[in-house]
Amino acid sequence: MLQPLADALALPLLLLLVVQAPPLTGARPSPGPDYLQRGWLRLLAEGEGCAPCQPEECAAPRGCLAGLVRDPCDCCWECANIEGQLCDLDPSAHFYGRCGEQLECRLDAGGDLSRGEVPEPLCACRSQHPLCGSDGRTYAQICRLQEAARARPDANLTVAHPGPCESEPQIVLHPYDIWNVTGQDVIFGCEVFAYPMASIEWRKDGLEIQLPGDDPHISVQFRGGPQRFEVTGWLQIQAVRPSDEGTYRCLARNALGQVEAPASLTVLTPEQLNSTGIPPLPSLHLVPDEEVESEEGDDYY
Numbered sequence: 001m002l003q004p005l006a007d008a009l010a011l012p013l014l015l016l017l018v019v020q021a022p023p024l025t026g027a028r029p030s031p032g033p034d035y036l037q038r039g040w041l042r043l044l045a046e047g048e049g050c051a052p053c054q055p056e057e058c059a060a061p062r063g064c065l066a067g068l069v070r071d072p073c074d075c076c077w078e079c080a081n082i083e084g085q086l087c088d089l090d091p092s093a094h095f096y097g098r099c100g101e102q103l104e105c106r107l108d109a110g111g112d113l114s115r116g117e118v119p120e121p122l123c124a125c126r127s128q129h130p131l132c133g134s135d136g137r138t139y140a141q142i143c144r145l146q147e148a149a150r151a152r153p154d155a156n157l158t159v160a161h162p163g164p165c166e167s168e169p170q171i172v173l174h175p176y177d178i179w180n181v182t183g184q185d186v187i188f189g190c191e192v193f194a195y196p197m198a199s200i201e202w203r204k205d206g207l208e209i210q211l212p213g214d215d216p217h218i219s220v221q222f223r224g225g226p227q228r229f230e231v232t233g234w235l236q237i238q239a240v241r242p243s244d245e246g247t248y249r250c251l252a253r254n255a256l257g258q259v260e261a262p263a264s265l266t267v268l269t270p271e272q273l274n275s276t277g278i279p280p281l282p283s284l285h286l287v288p289d290e291e292v293e294s295e296e297g298d299d300y301y
């Protein structure tokens with residue numbers, strides 16, 4: 001119907017019709033503005049554009065810890081980016097690459113923006129739920145477990161169940177042996193990981209009671225953290241006396257078992273200290289200051 005009409009018309013009108021022809025033919029849908037824009041972005045990103053896809057020429061990617069994604073030409077498979085890697089916020093861009101399964105590209109809010117740091121787009125796990133792996137280890141979320149599974153394919157690692165693996169408590173940070181001079185305060189610390197959560201108690205060898213008992217010089221304190229599924233306990237003895245010497249134990253217990261960690265306290269009188277020839281306090285630092293501080297520092301949330 002178009003052709004006979006064009007034949008009958010003068011040249012300028014014919015040109016006009018030819019220019020308008022594609023929308024009139026209806027042979028394929030008219031390209032919308034979105035399609036055009038994405039085409040341009042692709043050309044900019046890829047320089048020469050994509051050659052016709054020949055899957056048999058694709059290299060087989062190996063050791064991809066976050067799985068596979070299609071390349072920018074939507075042809076070959078390539079390694080997806082893992083948790084913490086840079087990525088493209090704009091899904092049509094192909095500069096840093098795409099995040100793998102269960103991951104999404106997010107602006108990292110961790111940087112110090114006040115100091116002019118620009119937030120970077122990083123791959124982050126969509127889930128924050130801990131899981132128990134078939135290897136009996138607790139994983140912070142599914143992305144960590146999948147990474148571990150892909151790193152060791154022969155281990156056949158799968159999800160045993162949601163939530164952390166249940167086990168007897170593990171003492172992450174033991175109390176350490178302390179000595180000091182009479183009249184000083186001493187503190188023992190004990191950091192425990194457990195699921196189900198553990199309870200901590202302190203005991204002194206040779207005493208039947210659980211501390212603090214009725215001793216006004218002794219106090220105990222517990223706090224959750226510093227990590228998830230952890231609890232930390234402290235035993236403080238104020239103004240130590242020679243009779244406080246001995247072995248103290250941190251006992252951590254849950255439904256699956258009990259573990260303990262001992263530490264000794266040695267109390268010296270100023271005369272004993274003098275006779276050892278060790279220069280007087282406070283130049284002595286058997287217990288590093290930073291360790292003592294980190295126990296009570298702001299690691300907690």
Ligand SMILES: *[C@@H]1O[C@H](CO)[C@@H](O)[C@H](O)[C@H]1NC(C)=O
Pocket residue numbers: 154155156
């Ligand atoms: C993993 O699975 C394969 C096939 O089922 C089996 O041959 C292999 O022994 C398994 N490996 C482990 C560590 O269980």
Ligand SMILES: *[C@@H]1O[C@H](CO)[C@@H](O)[C@H](O)[C@H]1NC(C)=O
Pocket residue numbers: 178179180181184185186281282284285286287
């Ligand atoms: C003795 O206790 C004091 C106060 O608690 C402390 O500052 C000092 O570092 C301790 N000395 C040693 C050798 O642990």
Ligand SMILES: *[C@@H]1O[C@H](CO)[C@@H](O)[C@H](O)[C@H]1NC(C)=O
Pocket residue numbers: 270271274275
């Ligand atoms: C420590 O020992 C020195 C000699 O070694 C003595 O002169 C001093 O009085 C002693 N001090 C104390 C507190 O016993």
